[in-house]
Amino acid sequence: MAIAHAASGQVIDVQPLAHQFCDARTVALFKSNELEVMRLVMPAGKTMPMHGIKGEVTVHCLEGAVELTAHGQTQRLAAGQLVWLEGGVEHALTAVQNSSLLLTIVLKK
Numbered sequence: 001m002a003i004a005h006a007a008s009g010q011v012i013d014v015q016p017l018a019h020q021f022c023d024a025r026t027v028a029l030f031k032s033n034e035l036e037v038m039r040l041v042m043p044a045g046k047t048m049p050m051h052g053i054k055g056e057v058t059v060h061c062l063e064g065a066v067e068l069t070a071h072g073q074t075q076r077l078a079a080g081q082l083v084w085l086e087g088g089v090e091h092a093l094t095a096v097q098n099s100s101l102l103l104t105i106v107l108k109k
Contacts, residue, residue: 018063035106036103045095052088055105057106058085065096
């Protein structure tokens with residue numbers, strides 16, 4: 001089954017999940033030829049191993065807190081904070097608390 005992405009001009013709700021967190025799943029909100037935006041849901045303790053993406057990435061913590069490892073350092077990203085990574089930068093995430101993140105990925109072929 002194909003995932004339904006938002007249409008151009010459609011409003012998308014990215015507020016914190018709060019009490020709906022346990023039922024939430026990671027989902028691609030939209031994808032175009034050059035850009036993808038996802039809501040990443042990470043329960044406390046979940047990790048995303050070190051990896052790199054060709055295009056630039058932003059990671060915006062909507063709720064909770066995660067540890068982001070990139071550029072040889074680990075730093076905490078809390079609700080309301082955003083980080084930008086250049087294309088190709090290896091990075092990893094670990095959820096310190098139940099967290100949801102808004103990821104923006106510039107797609108490069």
